[in-house]
Amino acid sequence: MQGCGNDYLYFDCFAQSVTDPAGLARRFSDRHFGVGSDGVILILPSEVADARMRIFNADGSEGKMCGNGVRCVGKYLYDSGRCKKTALRIETGSGIKTLQLEVAGGVARRATVGMGPPDLRPAAVPVLLQGERVVNAPVKIGGQRWQITCVSMGNPHCVVFVDCVDELDLTVLGPLFAGSGLFPEGINAEFVQPLGERAIKMRVYERGSGETLACGTGACAAAVAAIAAGRCRREEEIAVSLPGGQLQVRWGERECYLSGPAETVFCGQLEW
Ligand SMILES: N[C@@H](CCC[C@H](N)C(=O)O)C(=O)O
Numbered sequence: 001m002q003g004c005g006n007d008y009l010y011f012d013c014f015a016q017s018v019t020d021p022a023g024l025a026r027r028f029s030d031r032h033f034g035v036g037s038d039g040v041i042l043i044l045p046s047e048v049a050d051a052r053m054r055i056f057n058a059d060g061s062e063g064k065m066c067g068n069g070v071r072c073v074g075k076y077l078y079d080s081g082r083c084k085k086t087a088l089r090i091e092t093g094s095g096i097k098t099l100q101l102e103v104a105g106g107v108a109r110r111a112t113v114g115m116g117p118p119d120l121r122p123a124a125v126p127v128l129l130q131g132e133r134v135v136n137a138p139v140k141i142g143g144q145r146w147q148i149t150c151v152s153m154g155n156p157h158c159v160v161f162v163d164c165v166d167e168l169d170l171t172v173l174g175p176l177f178a179g180s181g182l183f184p185e186g187i188n189a190e191f192v193q194p195l196g197e198r199a200i201k202m203r204v205y206e207r208g209s210g211e212t213l214a215c216g217t218g219a220c221a222a223a224v225a226a227i228a229a230g231r232c233r234r235e236e237e238i239a240v241s242l243p244g245g246q247l248q249v250r251w252g253e254r255e256c257y258l259s260g261p262a263e264t265v266f267c268g269q270l271e272w
């Protein structure tokens with residue numbers, strides 16, 4: 001399934017167990033020698049919610065949360081009949097997320113997720129700035145000066161505002177940020193071009209997967225950073241344009257809400 005082109009291989013673990021999800025992700029995420037994906041997501045039974053999800057990046061590392069993935073998990077639960085409810089609760093590595101599905105023609109097409117409160121003082125902030133609110137903080141990465149805003153959406157994000165995202169070479173910049181030594185837990189780096197008070201355009205270099213067509217937690221982090229930096233208005237829903245499509249983010253009183261599509265690409269069986 002994919003959400004704005006952020007594609008994962010999903011395994012229904014209600015009826016089977018996957019013993020080596022990290023190895024599976026490394027083997028089958030490869031776009032030439034595998035199936036091709038940004039990683040693997042396991043859909044598991046939960047004792048406290050309708051289901052539990054675990055996300056593994058393409059390099060086998062485990063993430064705590066995936067905004068595009070959790071929408072697809074909701075779609076799978078509904079479409080497969082495992083949980084025929086439009087209001088769902090999914091357990092993730094960063095807590096239980098609530099989902100509201102939009103159904104048309106008998107299948108779930110879109111979902112809105114309560115992503116939890118953003119944290120502008122995340123534990124995984126750059127070592128130099130630990131404990132501080134990191135908004136437009138000056139740092140030097142790759143011999144160049146940048147202003148970074150750090151946001152945790154259950155996973156770590158570093159947001160940088162730029163004039164034009166299309167001009168950037170993320171295959172160079174992404175590894176520079178990741179390898180800067182500032183982010184002990186690794187980092188999802190979002191490069192964001194403000195488009196007004198209610199819209200931003202962004203590209204993302206994800207921890208463990210490289211550049212992806214979209215990142216749900218990243219879209220929330222970017223919108224929160226744009227509001228914190230005074231570039232967008234908190235009262236408005238923010239349209240986030242990504243290479244794979246558009247997501248909507250609203251920073252409500254208590255938490256962030258992420259809305260966007262969820263689509264099935266194909267179903268099949270893997271022999272491994
Ligand atoms: N693409 C995801 C985030 C996946 C996990 C991330 N790479 C990490 O390691 O934190 C999303 O849609 O949020």
